[in-house]
Amino acid sequence: MADAVFTVDGDDRILQPGAVEFDGELITWVGDPGREPAGVGTEVRELGGLLMPGLVNCHGHSPMTLVRSAGDGLPLERWLSESVWPREARLSDDDVFWGMTLGAVELLCNGTTTTCEQYRHPGPVIEALVASGIRAVFTPGIFDVPGSGREDSWPALLEDTCRIFDEMDGREGRLQVGFGPHAAYTVPPEGLRAIAEEAQARGALLQIHLSETEAECRLVEERFGKSAPRLLADVGALAGRVLAAHAVWVDDADLDVMAEFDVGVAHCPGSNGKLGSGVARLTDLLDRGLRVGLGTDGPASNDDLHLWDEMRLAAILARAVAADPGALSSAAALRLATRGGGEVLGLPVGSLEAGRPADLIRLRTDDARFVPSVTPAELLGHLVWAGAGYLVTDVWVGGSMVVEAGRCTLIDGARAQAEVAQRARRLIAS
Ligand SMILES: [Zn+2]
Secondary structure, eight states: OBSEEEOOSTTOOEESSBEEEEETTEEEEEEOTTTSOOOTTOOOOOOOSEEEEOEEEEEEOGGGGGGTTTTTTOOHHHIIIIIIHHHHTTOOHHHHHHHHHHHHHHHHHTTEEEEEEOOSOHHHHHHHHHHHTOEEEEOOEESOOTTOOGGGSHHHHHHHHHHHHHHHTTGGGTEEEOBEEOBTTTSOHHHHHHHHHHHHHHTOEEEEEESOSHHHHHHHHHHHSSOHHHHHHHTTTTSSEEEEEEOOSOOHHHHHHHHHTTOEEEEOHHHHHHTTOOOOOHHHHHHTTOOEEEOOOOGGGTOSOOHHHHHHHHHHHHHHHHTOTTSSOHHHHHHHHTHHHHHHHTOSOSSOOTTSBOOEEEEOOOSGGGOOOOSHHHHHHHHHHHOOGGGEEEEEETTEEEEETTEESSSOHHHHHHHHHHHHHHHHOO
């Protein structure tokens, strides 16, 4: 029971007070506890504060906590080649395990219950994700690593991903494995086609960076004579479950292609802004009926993993670009961070309704940011325009408490912080 429950259901109901009942992993009832008291034998907890669905991160490379803030001020191509890749080349599996663990601590403690990750080193990433208790979709990165041998080529990495899918998909009921071709400019067309065929044969999510920067789009046009969305459609890569990260430099014809194939989009306004990549056409994406969620991207280009900032930036930029405060409502912004993300990933998360997974978070509201809260509309406004991770006290994933009083219950946040702080020094050394 809480003072307020944001259901983010089809009617965006706000209950004051409200209660969420769950049995095992699933929500069994959401409503007004005054009207429908709990049945005999139900344990009732008076939490106060506010309950809402856990936030859904649709695009991240969270082990990059190890290179947080690397290459600040460089454009994407130079940022990758001069700053990020040299450090990543020195990563051991243990480094990645601790990098992902710290990422999971940061995500969970700030209210994110589901994250969609793309990275190399699949073993330690999966180990850290599963240990943390977070719900995850993991798409191991597939591309030809510059200057490497056969083991780091797209065919070998695709083979690895197929094996990982067959062994790990569905692990603990919280891990889905997908396929992560990096982008249309880093994987050749025959690779994109082959990866898509394997993903589609397994009903798996294909996650790809799409039209992130203007320079990358020029490269794809010069090389293939068409845009990246058109190229992906032509090689059959958009036919299954597809998640496109960024989609900043897309024209109307690209949007038509994406709508035709029902491509989901991870909108990453913080990363796109920090790297000077541009501002995605959020309201145009939504107007076309595309499924849209939010992504933090990696912590080197953000630099934190606080989805609250992405929600607020998405709404601020949409309204500022349109010069219209009605361009994106507060309720629509909250949907992007929750239910919209679930729809993009094809998971029934992001909404508090009977039958859905009990992935929810509690925020304390005894804070200046929530005072006064005279009407439900103002309370919603505070959540979207002033909500912050430090207010998150408790987090449940699949009915299990994974954060209690601000601390992870399953993993050691202080140790993860110390490990990453120390390991990052070795990576930076030339
Ligand atoms: Zn990315």
